[in-house]
Amino acid sequence: MTGVEAVLLTIVTASTPLLLAALGELVVERSGVLNLGVEGMMIVGAVAGFAIAYATGSAVLGVLAAAIGGAALSLVFAVPVLLLATNQYATGLALTLFGLGLSGMIGEGFVGTPGIRLDPIAIPALSELPFVGRLVFGQDVLVYFAFFMVAAVAWFLFRSRWGLVLRAVGDNHTSAHALGYSVVRVRFLAVMFGGAMAGLGGGYLSLVYTPQWVEGMTAGRGWIALALVVFASWLPLRALIGAYLFGSIMILQFHAQAAEIDVPAQFMSMLPYLATIVVLVIISRDATRIRLNTPACLGRPFVPDR
Amino acid sequence: MRKIIAAAAAMALAMGLAATPATADKLKIGFIYVGPIGDHGWSYQHNHGRLAIEEALGDQVETTYVENVSEGPDAERAIERLAREGHGLIFTTSFGFMNPTLKVAEKFPDVKFEHATGYKRADNVSTYSARFYEGRYVIGQIAAKMSKTGVAGYIVSFPIPEVVRGINSFMLGAQSVNPDFKIKIIWVNTWIDPAKEADAAKALIDQGVDIIVQHTDSTAPLQVAQDRGVTGFGQASDMIAFAPKAQLTAIVDDWSAYYVARAKAVLDGSWKSEDVWGGFDAKMVVMAPYTNLPDDVVAMAKETQAKITSGEFHPFTGPIMKQDGSEAAADGEVLSDEALLSMNWYVKGVDDKLPE
Numbered sequence: 001m002t003g004v005e006a007v008l009l010t011i012v013t014a015s016t017p018l019l020l021a022a023l024g025e026l027v028v029e030r031s032g033v034l035n036l037g038v039e040g041m042m043i044v045g046a047v048a049g050f051a052i053a054y055a056t057g058s059a060v061l062g063v064l065a066a067a068i069g070g071a072a073l074s075l076v077f078a079v080p081v082l083l084l085a086t087n088q089y090a091t092g093l094a095l096t097l098f099g100l101g102l103s104g105m106i107g108e109g110f111v112g113t114p115g116i117r118l119d120p121i122a123i124p125a126l127s128e129l130p131f132v133g134r135l136v137f138g139q140d141v142l143v144y145f146a147f148f149m150v151a152a153v154a155w156f157l158f159r160s161r162w163g164l165v166l167r168a169v170g171d172n173h174t175s176a177h178a179l180g181y182s183v184v185r186v187r188f189l190a191v192m193f194g195g196a197m198a199g200l201g202g203g204y205l206s207l208v209y210t211p212q213w214v215e216g217m218t219a220g221r222g223w224i225a226l227a228l229v230v231f232a233s234w235l236p237l238r239a240l241i242g243a244y245l246f247g248s249i250m251i252l253q254f255h256a257q258a259a260e261i262d263v264p265a266q267f268m269s270m271l272p273y274l275a276t277i278v279v280l281v282i283i284s285r286d287a288t289r290i291r292l293n294t295p296a297c298l299g300r301p302f303v304p305d306r
Numbered sequence: 307m308r309k310i311i312a313a314a315a316a317m318a319l320a321m322g323l324a325a326t327p328a329t330a331d332k333l334k335i336g337f338i339y340v341g342p343i344g345d346h347g348w349s350y351q352h353n354h355g356r357l358a359i360e361e362a363l364g365d366q367v368e369t370t371y372v373e374n375v376s377e378g379p380d381a382e383r384a385i386e387r388l389a390r391e392g393h394g395l396i397f398t399t400s401f402g403f404m405n406p407t408l409k410v411a412e413k414f415p416d417v418k419f420e421h422a423t424g425y426k427r428a429d430n431v432s433t434y435s436a437r438f439y440e441g442r443y444v445i446g447q448i449a450a451k452m453s454k455t456g457v458a459g460y461i462v463s464f465p466i467p468e469v470v471r472g473i474n475s476f477m478l479g480a481q482s483v484n485p486d487f488k489i490k491i492i493w494v495n496t497w498i499d500p501a502k503e504a505d506a507a508k509a510l511i512d513q514g515v516d517i518i519v520q521h522t523d524s525t526a527p528l529q530v531a532q533d534r535g536v537t538g539f540g541q542a543s544d545m546i547a548f549a550p551k552a553q554l555t556a557i558v559d560d561w562s563a564y565y566v567a568r569a570k571a572v573l574d575g576s577w578k579s580e581d582v583w584g585g586f587d588a589k590m591v592v593m594a595p596y597t598n599l600p601d602d603v604v605a606m607a608k609e610t611q612a613k614i615t616s617g618e619f620h621p622f623t624g625p626i627m628k629q630d631g632s633e634a635a636a637d638g639e640v641l642s643d644e645a646l647l648s649m650n651w652y653v654k655g656v657d658d659k660l661p662e
Contacts, residue, residue, distance in 0.1 A: 006512045014505055104342055111344040114529075114548045210500035210526040212548065215344035217524075219499035250502070254509035257492045258459065260657055265493040 007255060008135055012143055013209055015247025017042075017201040019146045021225035022232065022239045023153050024197025029229055030157060031190035032170035032297035036092030037077050038198050039222025040099020045070035045199025046206040047103040050115050050213045059118035062207050063142065063200065070199015071192045073099055078191040082184050085301040096222065104215045115211035118142070142204050147240075149197070154236040166190060170295035173302040183302050198222065227276040233283055234293045246272040333395065333573055335359060336388035337371035338381065340400035345498055347523025347542040348559070349373060352399045352422075355561030362566045366573060377402025382409055389414040395572045397565070398422065407431060418577050420568060423468075425647070427579055434564060437585030438468070439475035439646070440614045441557030441593060443621035444607050445539045446479025448554055448596075449517045450487045451603045452537060457488045458517040459510025461527055463497045465661045467649045469521050474653045475621045476519060479610075481655055490515055491658040500526035511536055528552055537598060544594035555607070556594035563589045583643065586615040622646060627654040 021038055028035050035041075048069025053062025077095045080086040120140045127138035157163040166186055168176040173183045201221070206213055224246060232238035253268030337356050341349040356369050370393070375384045381403050388396050389410055397420045398407045404424040411419045411431045419431040427433055449458045458480070462469050473491070480487040490513060492506040503522050507530040510518060518531045518538035525548040531538040532552035540546070540556025564584065571577040584590040593611060596604045613619035622645075624635030629652040635641050652660060 003512055006508070010505060010508045010512070014501070017501075104344055108344055111346045111350065112543070112547065114525075205501055210504045210524070210529060212500060212525055212529065213344075214346060214498060214500055214524050215342040216498070217500050219496065219502065221501075251505055251509065254492050254494075254506045255513065258490045258509050258513045258515075260490070262659060265495055265661060269495055 005131055005135060007251065011244065011247050011251045012135070012139060014250050015243045016143050016146050017204040017209065017221055018225050018228060018246055019201075019240060019243035020142070020149070020204060021198045021201035021222060022228040022243060023146070023149050023236060024194035024201075025225055025229045026232065026234055026236060026239055027153060027157070027166070027197075028190050028194035029298055030170045030234060030295055031166050031187045032173055032295050032300065032302070033081065033187050033191055034088050034092065034299040035074070035077055035095070035191060035194055036089060036226065037074070037095025037099060037222075038194075038225050039218055039220065040096035041070040041073050041195045041198035042099075042202035042205075042218045042222045042225075043103040043216070044073045044099045044106075045202030046217060047107040047110075047202075047213060048199065049203030050110060050206040050211075051106060053116040053118075053207055054110065054113065057116060059116045059207055062116060063118060063203055066199045066203025066207070067196040068199070070202065071196040073102075073199075074191050074195025077195075078188050081301070082187050082191070085303050088299050088301065100216060107213045107215060110213040111215070113213070115206060115213065117211040118207045140208050142200065142208060145200075150236050150240045157236070167295070170297055173297050173300070177302070177304055183304065187302075198225070201225065224272055227273060231276045231279045233279070234295065245275070249275075332368045333366060333569065334391070334393040335367055335369045335569060336391075336393040336396040337369065338375050338384055338388070338396070338398045338400075338403060339371060339373040340375060340377060340402065341373065341498075343371070343373050345523055346525065347498060349399070351542055351559040352397070352561055355565040356397075358562035359565050359569045363569055363573070367569060375403075379406075382406035385410045386413070389417045394418065395420065395569060395577075418572055425581075427581060429579055432568075432578075432580045432582070434580075434582040434584070436559060436561075436588075436590035437583060438557055438559070438591055439471045439621055440585040441591050442472045442475040443479035443614070444593060444610050445519065445555065445557065446476035446481075447483050447610055448539075448599065448603055448607055449476070449519065450480040450483035451606065452554065452599070453487070453515075453517045455514055455516045456484060456486060457490060457515045458519055459507065459513075459515035460489045460491045461503055461506045461510070461518070461520040461522055462491060462493055463522050464495065465493070465650075467647060470652070470660065471646055471649045472521055473656065474649065477653050477655055478621055478626070485655075487655070489519075489656065489658075491656070493661060494522060496522065498523040500524040503527050504530050507531060507538075508534075525549070540594060546594065546597065551598060553594070554598055555596045558592040558594055560590060560592045586611060587617070628652070629654055629656055 025038055045066040049062040049066030052065035053059050077091055081088050081091050118140050120138050123137040127133045165181050169183050169186045177183050228242045231242045249271045256263050339349040343349050343353040372384045375381050395418045399422045401423045407419050407421045411428050421433050423435045424433045494502050494506050503524050504526040507518050507527040511534045516536045518527050520527045520541045525545045528538050528545050528549035532549040537552050537554050540553050542559050544556045546553045620640045622641040624639040625637045626635040628634050
């Protein structure tokens with residue numbers, strides 16, 4: 001394995017959980033809902049994935065459990081926000097706090113227990129190819145799934161009828177409602193999709209990245225995913241680019257340090273957030289660009305009139 | 307964000323504790339933890355000490371704990387709550403609890419307090435800490451013996467004296483075996499973030515180190531070491547289950563003996579305010595079983611450990627040169643505890659620049 005290949009492999013691992021969680025949140029926000037509970041849903045996905053993989057011995061079941069766990073927790077957000085029209089910001093923050101606490105409670109018995117690893121799938125012959133072999137053909141299934149979902153979400157949002165409905169709900173829920181679409185149902189499904197994707201992102205941590213359970217092991221990646229959605233200005237392809245950019249920064253700072261290149265570690269840790277602020281400034285200077293992509297009803301509660 | 311979580315958790319737990327009925331004849335012992343007991347590191351090991359008290363003293367004591375207490379005003383509330391509920395002995399197990407502990411101690415002169423890693427004491431406040439650097443000297447020797455490349459990777463959290471002292475002790479140990487031994491240092495700026503620690507370990511291995519040392523709390527670096535076929539050392543607790551082929555030994559924090567002794571002292575009335583900085587001799591620092599090592603290296607490690615335990619040898623015995631070439635300790639001179647506690651310089655041979 002060459003040095004560059006090893007670095008690239010590490011970057012793929014670092015970027016994938018961010019990409020999964022960000023894609024989910026992107027769809028949620030496109031439907032006009034801002035769910036600040038990504039961190040909470042990720043960590044519950046992580047513990048659910050770990051627990052089920054440990055109990056059944058199957059990492060694949062663990063991955064499914066991670067998605068289901070994240071989606072189940074998202075209901076704790078969806079029900080008050082969509083049915084009772086509570087404040088989305090507060091409910092989302094509460095979801096993160098709740099998820100962190102709940103996962104700690106569920107995971108208490110698993111501390112200090114090695115987990116089950118989701119092995120990479122090695123395509124015979126192709127994964128033996130020099131340089132690109134392991135990178136392109138020897139990853140775990142979630143890496144391919146994340147790439148597939150970039151295309152799937154892009155197609156869904158901009159090429160499918162239901163994607164049009166979802167964007168309509170996000171841009172003007174009153175009109176969408178008047179046209180006869182169920183705003184609440186669309187948003188419910190979007191929030192659950194977001195929960196499942198965040199759960200997968202968390203599961204990636206506890207099943208692939210570092211197969212173990214530690215309380216608070218997502219360590220703020222849910223917040224990076226939230227920043228990533230804004231960074232990507234609500235476009236799936238840009239979320240892919242952003243996730244790999246953030247992942248690369250995270251990895252390259254370690255290589256810089258190990259190679260004794262004199263860059264302050266704190267500065268490098270700050271870069272993803274700095275990049276997000278720069279993008280925010282750039283897009284907010286151009287009013288048409290914001291209007292183009294920002295869901296107009298983002299964060300606004302909707303109460304259907306009869 | 308963290309603060310809010312911790313505050314909420316502390317409040318919820320403090321309220322929950324208020325409901326427990328007080329029993330008059332038992333000694334109630336309270337613990338304040340800075341992290342979750344599920345961290346498998348710092349707070350986890352303190353909680354082990356708490357369980358050791360329960361096991362050793364059984365019916366004579368009753369213990370409670372509050373986890374995730376942030377170092378600030380919340381700490382004072384949580385400590386005061388424990389004191390008010392009739393706890394006779396309270397352990398506050400993080401450096402940042404120092405001033406809150408002293409404030410509460412002043413209001414409750416009959417309650418005994420034990421503050422970990424601090425330096426301010428009172429008639430009813432003791433301080434205690436552990437000389438983890440003794441273990442780091444031993445693993446430095448092992449690393450220098452075992453490494454084929456002559457370079458170890460060292461993953462560290464924050465540039466505080468505790469961590470810098472560990473790096474220096476490790477280097478002095480390594481240099482005693484191989485004077486040209488090198489380390490590559492990565493600062494991850496966190497005590498626990500498994501994924502980040504794993505990334506740092508991968509980066510180090512990709513750059514040619516074949517031994518991983520960590521001063522962060524998760525088992526991730528060892529897992530990476532095992533996957534990549536290199537070796538490493540556990541931190542804070544025995545991590546052999548995560549890396550049966552990679553862990554050579556681990557520096558284990560063990561508060562059990564101290565905690566049991568202090569609880570007994572309160573029970574028999576002999577407790578008084580002290581400052582304890584124990585190492586191998588006090589069994590506060592324990593080496594996990596030596597594994598995956600040839601016999602001669604195990605023998606060397608055990609011999610060094612025995613010499614440090616008996617006081618025959620101190621890891622910081624001169625001559626010690628600083629990174630800039632100036633002399634830190636003359637031949638035969640042993641660095642004072644004050645010098646160790648405020649250490650903010652590297653020994654010669656460390657190529658890293660200390661973050662300011």
